[in-house]
Amino acid sequence: MAFYQRKFIYKNLKRKITTIILCVAIFPLIFLGETIYYRFAKTYEEKIEDQIKYRTRSLSDAVEVFLRERTAILATIVDTRSFDDLKQQENLARMFKVISRRTDGLIDLGVIDSAGQHLAYSGPYNLKGLKYFQQAWFNEVMTKGKYISNVYMGYRQLPHFVIAVRGYSNGRGWILRATVDSDIFNQLVRTAQTGMSGDAYIINKNGIYQTAPRFSGKILGKSNIPLTLFGQGTTVAEKIKANGKAKHVAGTWLKNNEWLLVITQDVGDEKGGLLTTRNTEIIIIVFGCLAIIMTTFFAMRMIFNHLEEVDKGISELNDQLIQSDKMAALGKMATGIAHEINNPLAIIGEKAGWMRDLLDEEKFQESENFKEYEQSVDKIEEHVERARKITHNMLGFARRMEHRLDDVDINNVLNQTLELLQSHAQTSNIKISKDFQSELPIIASDQSQLQQVFLNLINNAIDAVEKDGLIEVKTRKKDSQIVVAIKDNGPGIDEEHLKKVFDPFFTTKETGKGTGLGLSVSYNIIKKLGGIIKAESKLSEGAVFSIKLPIKIPDKK
Ligand SMILES: Nc1ncnc2c1ncn2[C@@H]1O[C@H](COP(=O)(O)OP(=O)(O)OP(=O)(O)O)[C@@H](O)[C@H]1O
Ligand SMILES: [Mg+2]
Structure with missing residues (x-):
């Protein structure tokens, strides 16, 4: 429901x-x-x-x-x-x-x-x-x-x-x-x-x-x-x-x-006394009724707000479960497809290489269509490479990713990620502001996988903002979790798309530019690390992607 x-x-x-x-x-x-x-x-x-x-x-x-x-x-x-x-x-x-x-x-x-x-x-x-x-x-x-x-x-x-x-x-x-x-x-x-x-x-x-x-x-x-x-x-x-x-x-x-x-x-x-009694009684009843009405409304509001809150939690959990199910099913399919496509791709790649070798021969170089042949072979090789990347990603997505546990300082990982992206952002005049909570606990998690997630999210934000915008990266410790929020002032995501962003191959980017796997891979990673990833957005108001990671204290070595 x-x-x-x-x-x-x-x-x-x-x-x-x-x-x-x-x-x-x-x-x-x-x-x-x-x-x-x-x-x-x-x-x-x-x-x-x-x-x-x-x-x-x-x-x-x-x-x-x-x-x-x-x-x-x-x-x-x-x-x-x-x-x-x-x-x-x-x-x-x-x-x-x-x-x-x-x-x-x-x-x-x-x-x-x-x-x-x-x-x-x-x-x-x-x-x-x-x-x-x-x-x-x-x-x-x-x-x-x-x-x-x-x-x-x-x-x-x-x-x-x-x-x-x-x-x-x-x-x-x-x-x-x-x-x-x-x-x-x-x-x-x-x-x-x-x-x-x-x-x-x-x-x-x-x-x-x-x-x-x-x-x-x-x-x-x-x-x-x-x-x-x-x-x-x-x-x-x-x-x-x-x-x-x-x-x-x-x-x-x-x-x-x-x-x-x-x-x-x-x-x-x-009957003066009786009238006074009547008025007093009416006042008492009116105040009594008001007190009952107010208490009832107040109590009901409290109970139902709490119920809705709990329900929202359950509903979110449910969504995550559905998403996981979808992932598992698609994962299996993707592995099959990737394997099936990999073989023909290898053959096409090999044949393209052979054609390039042939083009080196003199008689072909003298041909009046030599330039077109060469360009065609280039295109074949480029697209084979792109298809291979996709199948590689698909296999990566489907594979049960084994993760290793390092001592991770989330602020540190974010800093490293931002360093990688800083120049790319600057060329588009996108400002990235940091609001990190100092002294976040060191947690036991997978540093490189987390970096991949942050990269995906910040890259998405940069893509969404396009130019002249602001991206805010925030970290907080809340109860027994670390919350990372990446907020941008881009165009936002409409309600229909918001439901699908974590689906594999969902992309709004033009063909060749996005695979639609970034968020689904990130989703899988965060889930395996025991956390939750959530997207919130309204059209034309930007988007916020937040990750909650459990604070798992690393074992003493
Ligand atoms: N910060 C954002 N603002 C607006 N839309 C976003 C944002 N992040 C993701 N999206 C939407 O979600 C879609 C899916 O994102 P995802 O990262 O999974 O794939 P992609 O970015 O399209 O492709 P890839 O990550 O492979 O380059 C995007 O195409 C875009 O429409
Ligand atoms: Mg992406």
Whole structure:
């Protein structure tokens, strides 16, 4: 499988694994977040409802206690003092003074006889002498014994209400009544008006405000809250306001179901904490997801880069193996061909020599075609020589080259090679620069064969550059290898040719100029020395041939 095909497979695999990991990690995170939030929101909402219920219940208790306390004060007076005693104006005034010192909210105190006549009065108004016999509340106190009125304006044009308690004197009923300042009462209820939107107020069973609401409406105005909403105990309902926002409305009946205490609060106001939690959770999930995505991509990239690297190594090794196979097969064929051609070549060469000898004879020299004969024989001999060189090379290529191991200093071998080529390069104005790593280890290798390889490579580079160019020869020690790189700024090698440069007889040079054996011979030599030779190039960007040789330390002699 070609490397690029595997690259495609890896890309696919990488995409699949990344998607699976992301799905497996991110979906549960979001699901978990949502579930936790859902549970939390439910509990939170229950808590909100409980809280408003609790607040309503405590306030209703406080209001009931307020009323009960003041009623109890009046009842105690009625039970402990006689009618005759209290109907005396100064006695009543003294009593009012004592009460006012002990409790707040009472404005006045009055004694009414069984005929409804206001006999004594202590307070800011002149109510003495007024008759209450006709009034509904008078009869109610007389029959029930205790009475608390609704809030009304009265003479003072200030909202207030009345508490009255009945006593008995000589078998006849009489009444002690007091007025409650509704301001004090208002203050008590107002303590439950919390937050930006919280309201608390009391309405009577006709929907009339007994205390001032915080929003929309005033004391003694009519409330539009539907009273049927509220049953026994404390009821909580959710209502949508005119502006579309939801609010909680909680209510408890008090004063024997005559008054309704109402507490309202915007749901949004109460859910502030929930919203903060939601935002925090979203931030945590978003950051969590980002961290997972980044880690996954990073890890995948690392793993697959490593895999591709390993694969590239394997692929290169594979290429080398294929190349070796090709060489072996071609080698065998080449030996056969070389032998077959060598014999006819020898005969042609011998016959050409014989023809030259004949041409020396006088009669031939006198022939008018003598010059053409001589040139033809020259050409035959030249081409026989060239063919012999090729067969010689072919045999050399195919032969199992036995190599001897010398102590080789690679820099030295390169220097010697460059000396051989320097003048040839200079005539074409080609500069050869050296970048050698000093103190390269001496290795056990075959000096003359290495020289042949370097010669081939540098010659190729000179041929490629043609003239006015630069060839760079570099040596480095890398791990357990010595790397030699020969780089030129010639025309480079296109992708198609790059695959074939090490093939025997591959040449782009014109016939007669190159045999196409230089690189394949070099390849064989380097392989036998345990190294690797590689060509890298892009068209019009020059070429780099690099050789990696194992650092084999020579045995001590
Ligand atoms: N440095 C280089 N720049 C561009 N092409 C190169 C370079 N080296 C080799 N080649 C290409 O590789 C081919 C094969 O090279 P190789 O050395 O095997 O044979 P050759 O140089 O053509 O012939 P010979 O080595 O027998 O003179 C060359 O013909 C050339 O096309
Ligand atoms: Mg060559």
